[in-house]
Amino acid sequence: MKVLIAERIKELLETYNLTQYSLAKQIGISSSAVCNWLNGKKEPSIESLWKLADYFDVSVDFLIGRKEI
Numbered sequence: 478m479k480v481l482i483a484e485r486i487k488e489l490l491e492t493y494n495l496t497q498y499s500l501a502k503q504i505g506i507s508s509s510a511v512c513n514w515l516n517g518k519k520e521p522s523i524e525s526l527w528k529l530a531d532y533f534d535v536s537v538d539f540l541i542g543r544k545e546i
Contacts, residue, residue, distance in 0.1 A: 481542030482526075483515050489533050504528040 501508040513519040538544040
């Protein structure tokens with residue numbers, strides 16, 4: 478199974494018309510962390526996945542590509 482975290486975050490940023498910087502500020506992480514996720518250099522920690530899921534009101538399973546909305 479392919480992990481879709483970067484693609485899902487990009488989709489959500491577009492849907493909510495957010496920048497990487499504004500997302501980072503909203504969930505309390507560095508903008509470089511978001512950049513690394515989107516470029517595939519790193520993956521979010523479990524805690525960051527929880528923050529993303531809560532912020533966008535989606536499941537962690539959606540973020541990692543296990544389920545659709």
